[in-house]
Amino acid sequence: MPASFKDILNQYIDALGCTASQLSRYSGISGATISRYRSGERIPSPDSQHFELLCQAISQLAVENGQSDLTFQKIADSFSTAADMNPQLENRFSRNFHALLSSLSISVSDLARALNYDSSYISRIRNGQRTPSDPRLFAEGTAHFVVKRYPEASHRTMVARLTGCDPQELMDDTAYFEVLSQWLIQGENKEKDDLSDFLRKLDEFDLNEYIRVIHFDKMKVPSVPFQFPISKSYYGLSEMMDSELAFLKTTVLSKSMEAVTMYSDMPMEEMAKDPDFPKKWMFGMAVMLKKGLHLNQIHCLNRSFTDMMLGLESWIPMYMTGQISPYYLKTPANLTFSHLLKVSGSAALSGEAITGFHENGRYYLTNNKEEVAYYKKRAEHLLSKALPLMEIYGKDSRSLYHAFLHSDIASGGSRYGILSSLPLYTADEALLCQIMDHNQVTPEERTQILSHAREQLEMALQILSRDTITEEMPLLTEEEFHRSPMRLSLSGIFCEKDIFYSWDDYQKHLLLLKKFQECHPNYTCRLTTETAFSNIQIQIHKGSWVMVSKNKAPAMHFLIRHPKMLHAFENMVIPISDTAQMPHKASAAPAADHTDPEDWK
Structure with missing residues (x-):
């Protein structure tokens, strides 16, 4: 892990056997400033006069001490390797720190209390306005906090995505701590910038082009009845995708024009990896909107930021129709269980799984009138607890x-x-x-x-x-x-x-x-x-x-x-x-x- 500026400065002072007051006299920099450099409270800019004077003074003291190999350039180069002197490393730290807090939904106030920092200081580090005086100590403190407060397998999987390692490598707490603390300072963020990716797709999206590509303007809502058993259970990830498509088909082919309510806190990344499912799902949604149905979509934002933005990306075309009312639940979802509820005038799809074991979930689709009525009530109650996620003005x-x-x-x-x-x-x-x-x-x-x-x-x-x-x-x-x-x-x-x-x-x-x-x-x-x-x-x-x-x-x-x-x-x-x-x-x-x-x- 790269040393900080203060570490390198104190190493030179110890190696040369000089005092801070001597360094002050040789450089012309005040003793108070030298003291702040040594404590990490201040860092000179690499292109400042103070930095040049400091390097010259250390070089002069080195010559007097018989260490003529410590030239001005060599000293300047050694300082440039410091994490807090290298803008690239400094920016990397703030980017990685921000990505970690976003991915795990870490409360700044909770972290500030744990590290004994002011919340505003943590926020400034997060947005790149400040750099910790001792990046290594700050990274280790943050890693300790994460290991203690975010020990679940799902949390470790998120950190594995950020750091680019195998989730199994992080099952041991010591490895979890070491990988995370080193990555905060040195690591490349392996996870994409989900918010920027969402905005880029919104920026590029052309509804007219989208309509032309999927032939939405020529799309006809089928009228041939779609038959499936009054009720059917689906198991596992593959069948879960089948149940989603069956729900859309049943809704589209029914005579009902009732609004549709949808909610899911199931993870989405595995489904998005399937080459065919997203296209079929999008087509089914397009036909449903073509039919003229209004959709109340309750988004789950109490999931990883990656999952949240992935979900919103897929909704861009639908938002453009003006037929979507997006909501979210203020109360966090249960972290142990995952649920799915989708209800139309003719069908209901309900699903459940243990969080982290999505592939072993069970999904139940029904068009039985009494059961659909029951699930409609559940959807109404859920909607009553939801708040508008965004207001869309067209x-x-x-x-x-x-x-x-x-x-x-x-x-x-x-x-x-x-x-x-x-x-x-x-x-x-x-x-x-x-x-x-x-x-x-x-x-x-x-x-x-x-x-x-x-x-x-x-x-x-x-x-x-x-x-x-x-x-x-x-x-x-x-x-x-x-x-x-x-x-x-x-x-x-x-x-x-x-x-x-x-x-x-x-x-x-x-x-x-x-x-x-x-x-x-x-x-x-x-x-x-x-x-x-x-x-x-x-x-x-x-x-x-x-x-x-x-x-x-x-x-x-x-x-x-x-x-x-x-x-x-x-x-x-x-x-x-x-x-x-x-x-x-x-x-x-x-x-x-x-x-x-x-x-x-």
Whole structure:
């Protein structure tokens, strides 16, 4: 495990037989600062003058001590191997720490109490704002906590997925501790970034393309009765998948138009590995929606984050139809038993298994009227305990969407946005009209867009009068722009027409954006040289909600309040690199009309 900066410094002091006061005199660095370096309270930046003076002083003391082989470069190189001096290792630690807390749903407050740290300090380590003064000690403390509080086989399996080892290797507590503590500092995260993967799929999803590929528009709801015994039991994972498909067939082929209620806290990863089941299941769901049935889907979010996001990914196409009402249960699911309940007007599917032994579960499908009535009551009771997972706003609910935005202005709190285009409200009307002129925008559309921009500006100014807004957005080179021109972001008015910037428009908007930031101290713009998404925007009202807005195909807004998902969004590592904050000073503005990306770095 890499040593920390303080460890290497103290090793040099011991090897040279010098004192901290001597090192202070030779380097010109105050004794108090040297003391903080030795305790790990502070670490000099590798490119700072203090770091250079420190290395020179150690080298000089080494020469006087007869150790001329300890050159300045050798000393600097040894410090660069420290975990807390190496940005790559530092970022890896925060990423791994965040992945561990997310995968096991570890409470920050519980961990803070166990390690005797402040919760806010743990949170800053998690999001990369801080690095532990002694990474090894912190990693070992975290590993001890996990071994003690998360001893179940299911927990060890999750850690095995993160670390890339065989779950059997972690059955011994000592091995569990050693693998986890070493991985936190040195290991590569073997588990995919589930939240970013979910957002990427949402960003790429095109409902029209999806409808064309599965022939949804030509799909006919079959009317030939599907016969199966009044009741049937299914055993094991393979038969469990058969029972799911049989339930969908029975529901589709019945005459009932009653809403369908579905709930499952069964693990999903094994089913997702089957090459055929996901396609058949998706087709069955598509036919059910084509029939016009409304679906109350109760999601289980008290499962691993991987399972949770995997489930939500599969629901993206269905959410776009507007026929889904997503819910979740606030009370955690029983960690010993796993359950499944799916009920329609004509059939019911009930399943049970011991958690961790999904392959030995039993699933019971029935179309017996009395039994279906019983399971309907169970579904109604379950639904009464559920809370909305997210509010989905489409064209039909635009008034509710705008009502929410206006009501939220009154609530305080900082806002953070990850945008795929420049914010509409920072452009003036002259520029917007110029953009619309060469996009053949109709007079009606023009009026609507200008009104929307004014409304957005009014809301932004109200927020900025007392709170902060920080937004990330792409900074494109001319080559990148011509390869994929930026579009006006118009999901707020559910406009799916492509209205493109010209390169000149884009440059003018960048300058207006800079002026907007200079005039509003509470506004911060961060331009990125790489963008993660091209068709979605993410708005976060810290501690309250996150909204994922899809610009087109179709334009929709997903308002999420669930604490676990909100926390994941607030702490996610977006796959964006080379972030450059836009300079505030007017003197930094480029002299030319066009903006070179280097001017923003």
